[in-house]
Amino acid sequence: MRAEDVTLYSDKHRLGEIIHQYVDNALKFTSEGGITIGYDIEADTVRLWVRDTGIGIDEPHLGDQLFDRFFKVDDFVPGTGLGLSICRSLAQSLDGTVGVQSQLGQGSRFWVELPK
Secondary structure, rough: OOOOHHHOOOHHHHHHHHHHHHHHHHHHHOOOOEEEEEEEEOEEEHHHHHHOOOOOOHHHHOOOOOOOOOOOOOOOOOOOOOOHHHHHHHHOOOOOEEEEEEEOOOOOEEEEEEEE
C-alpha cells in the first residue's frame, strides 16, 4: 500500500508531541549511529516509529512499567521520567497504543499505533 492511499485522522499536536518525545529520547541516548523516523501501514492501523542506534534497554526494563510516570532505566541520565508516560496518555487519547522494541547495546524502536 502506498502512503498516499492512507488517510489518518488525528490531532496533529498530540501526535507531534509523541514523535517529539521519542526523537528527544533518541537524541539523548544515541551518541553514535543514527535516528530514523518511519511508519508501517497495516489493515486497520498506522504505526509511526522512531528507531535509534543508541544504548538500548535491557529485557527486564522493557515491560509496561517503562511507560509509567517517573520510571527511569538509568538514574545517571538527566530527565524526570515523564516523557514516555506522556506519550502513552496522548496515544490513549487518540485511541492508540504505544510500545517499544529494544536490545541492550543495539538501540531501540519506539512506536505509536493509531487506527486509520
